[in-house]
Amino acid sequence: MHFCRRLFALTLTVAVLSGCAGMGQKDTGFKPVLRQSGKDVMWLPTSQDMVNKMLAAAQVTSKDIVYDLGAGDGVIPITAAQQFKARAVGIEYDAKLADFAQKNAQQAGVADMVKIIRGDIFVEDFSEATVVTMYLLPELNLQLRPTLLKMRPGTRIVANAFDMQEWTPDQTLSAGSEQGFMWIIPAQVEGEWDFLPHEGRVPARLSLQQSFQQVGGTLTMAGVSQPLLGAQLRGDQLSFHFLGSDKIAQSVTATVTAGALSGQHTSYGRAHPFQAQRR
Ligand SMILES: C[S@@+](CC[C@H](N)C(=O)[O-])C[C@H]1O[C@@H](n2cnc3c(N)ncnc32)[C@H](O)[C@@H]1O
Incomplete structure (x- = not known):
């Protein structure tokens, strides 16, 4: 029920709500299932409350380009575009989920600002991002860490749930039982x-x-x-x-x-x- 409420708040689209009993429906032909397996991590959406807090912590504005690594249903890129007026890109390995997320962006009226790439976060180039968001796994965060640290100083990284071990966050966030972390890429000054x-x-x-x-x-x-x-x-x-x-x-x-x-x-x-x- 919580999931249904979150999706309702996110897009207000008939198609997205099609998983919620009793609400108007339009069959898109694909409905993601909570915890469905993904290449390196399954799909579980970040709550709308945490998405808002993550993007607010990163101080996202219309000047930003936000990349969500493992985009799922597109909740983060869509919110970045709708509420923070940023251009946003989601990288999602699952082709059906990527397509679903792009349709959600279209139905949310932000298709011109949101692009969902069907690809692998360990292959796609996201170096143009000024903000990177992720909800992955501890070991994936650590695998990405060297790439993230080579990004332009000042780039903000925001993760739901998992930290980056000895790279302490610049800010921690919480939304209900969820926790999040924000880092600012430091310049190399040593x-x-x-x-x-x-x-x-x-x-x-x-x-x-x-x-x-x-x-x-x-x-x-x-x-x-x-x-x-x-x-x-x-x-x-x-x-x-x-x-x-x-x-x-x-x-x-x-x-x-x-x-x-x-x-x-x-x-x-x-x-x-x-x-x-x-x-
Ligand atoms: C926990 S979900 C997070 C979804 C979304 N970012 C959110 O916060 O609501 C992780 C997503 O990463 C995708 N994924 C897993 N491995 C991936 C990979 N190597 N490249 C791109 N996407 C991947 C999964 O299919 C899933 O949709």
Whole structure:
């Protein structure tokens, strides 16, 4: 009954409701069955409440392209298009389910924004995604993890039910008994960075260690090293504090691009632009 209610809220289409006794019906010729087997994982839909929370956690907007890995009946791509105005792609291995999901998108009035690809999530290219959603299995999440971590920094990954082990989530979600996790793909910053010479500035070198989005390290100025304070990495945005020679805290915020950091160094309330490059 819960399943029927969720589908009703999702699409309000006669065809989708055809599995719910007593409601208007239009036979599409195929009705997925809860827990029907799939290539690597069976089909079970994410609840509408959790779908909404997953897409809200990822802060999906019309600028996003959302990929759902293992699209099932299309609930996530359809909601991304209907409620968040995003373009969305679902990858579904089961041909009948893929077709069913595409029809659901059509009946929901978002066929122009939702494309369901009949394919394998381990073969199809989803690198253009700015948001990736999934409801898979723990071992599948881990299998996908290296691919996900190569995606553009700032890409949001949202999973229903299962985490990514030592890659701790940036946010956890809950909807009833369901739990979800959201990660932001971090830029790769580990290594040595030289601040480019700037008039009046002491030459400085930044040494960064990284484990997923967790960063730390040292800043060396005039031969004196000190640990970074409160270092944070969110997508391509790096920030930290350090103590000046007078022990007063100064801060650095930077955008990470391939081989370069550029941003602002703030001391005594004044911001100065800086650039650093990989050693
Ligand atoms: C647990 S269901 C989740 C469906 C949907 N994402 C949702 O959250 O409602 C997983 C889906 O992945 C599909 N699937 C399993 N292995 C797959 C693979 N290798 N490539 C693409 N889809 C796959 C299954 O057919 C099933 O529809």
